[in-house]
Amino acid sequence: MGILQQFADGVSVFGALLLVSLGLAVTFGIMKIINLAHGELIMVGAYTAYAVNTVAKLPFWVAVVAAFAVTALIGAAMERFVLKNLYGRPLETLLATFGISIMLQQIVRLIFGATNKAVIAPISGTLNIGGVVIPYLRLFIIGFSIFMLLLTAFLLFRTKFGMLVRTVSQNRSMSECLGLNTGRIDLFTFAYGAGITGVAGAIVATLRNVNPTMGTEYLIDSFLAVVLGGVGTLAGTVVGSAIIGEATQMLAYFWGEIGARIIIFLIVIIVIRFRPEGIIRLESR
């Protein structure tokens, strides 16, 4: 019984992790930008949800849309004013995004104060299947993350814009030769990646509280999911999130939370050692 519950919990954790990692799959996986402010984008999305839903008392879905808009704008600003000048220079990008993350934390502190804030979930209650309890909120998160996954996949593989994004990602110089405005494509891609990260922040805020440093916890986990699963493919992020989400819960059952973390890190190290591109490899020439 306990094991089945753990398995179900693993699916919930997978859902939340996938949601937070999708944005990173776009910015890091596809655009190859190491964005250390990824956690802070989640945080900004959470605070937007707080401002719209808890303070202004607007419906939750409005908060989610607002979170997308706000973080997409911040992402666009980041891309245009900072990252554009640093393409192909990963160390500088790392430093710059780290600086932006600190800035965002403090700006939020100045606006909202330092104390924790709450975003109340729009759904409550639990589903009970033969002794296994799953809160409806978790089911909603799983469903929502699948929706975001399908939306992103559709955008990338079934629209013209998506094709342009993939083209630029695969061969930038050739795309420019062919007359593509890579600057604009980068801008919209990064803004989209940031936007869906903000949405993830608004959603996960319901599971915990909202504070300026909440982003750091997700930063590591989302990079792990993307790197383990395979940089450059959405499927990779899905696989990475599933493995980390499920494994953390199952391992925690036997070895406690701390033991589970240690083992997860070991697994990632071993996989990367033998298969550096991650589990799902992107073919490249």
Add this chain to the structure above:
Amino acid sequence: MNKATMHKRMFRLIALLAAAMLVLAACGKSSGSKGEDGIKVGILLSSSGPTAIIEAGMIKTALMAIEEINEKGGVKGKKLIPIQEDYAGDPSMAATKAKKLVMEDKVAAVLGTFTSASRQAVIPIIEQNNSLLVYPNLYEGEEYSEHVIYTGPIPNQGLEKFIPWLVENKGKKFFFVGSDYVFPIVMNKQAKALLGLSGGEGVGEEYVPFGHMEFASLINKIKEAKPDIVFSTIVAESESAFFKQFHDYGITPDDILIASPIPTENDLAAMGPEAGAGHVVIQAYFQSVDTPENKAFLEKFERKYGKEPVNTQMEAAYYSIYLLAAAMEKAQDPTNAKQVIDAFAGLEFQAPSGWIKVDEENHHTHLNYYIGVGNLEGQFDIIDKYGPIAPEPWSKLLYPDHEEPWKK
């Protein structure tokens, strides 16, 4: 562009940055006051960084206390001058700022630090410079320094009454959880020992990494162990996540009660009222404490800063300033740290939380204890009160023969 242009541009950029930094640094210096005749008190608390969540509120009440004391004439006719330094929750920065306060600003005393890591980083500087630190926060105890006055609670005061009360009123089977570092582990250790002495039974113990957010598997384990009470020393953000997710899984306080010495009014606001309602907390102060001093304190706070939750750390910062001022008044020379430290012994004060006293010997403080139940308004309903309880840095129950360093 060619190399020469690039070098020129870089040089200009660096020069600009250097100039900007100098300007900013110069602006920063003016927060200390020069040439005024008064007694300088260092306020070493974080207004930024991860611990600002608690410490920012403490700065407010400490400054409010200093203002009130100055309005009534100050200490020995001189005004108290607060010199604020923000160490952003970083222990090494705390040490640097402490050095500045003690050696450059030559403050008479420092009020501050929050985590044990930051306190322990600052104490050597206080000791080497013969200064005084007033530490107003709950910590794990088992410490003593001649140069520190600990005005906050230590585990024996809360736990010694709480655990027997829980066993008597709520149930015998305890599951212990906590964040994985020294403070929760030591608290749980003392709680477990007290549980044994009270006739209760431990059915599980789990620790989560600091900052851990995902509690599904822990909650699952707890449910399987079927305790009456979960005794939690999970702290910071993990705490609200734990309470929230506990509630998400449909577990009510009547099924399994969470008992904890950690949550404050801020945490109830952060986890949402439904997640905290019905669970039991013990603290040295709740905003709902019904004393005339507390009423006055809350009114003054609201007038100065507006409406926001007021918690035990903020109240502690407030009365700690008053205790410091009283000790300085009693001492012959308020800037002589040794005299002020000696003057603390036996000092009494009518704090918002009730009558409190600094112990004559061990540099810790006798405090009141309140058992509260979270309600849907984000406050605690007080259902029992103890106090004042004597502080035992080395709990006599657990370490009956431990040597007491203050009895040199």
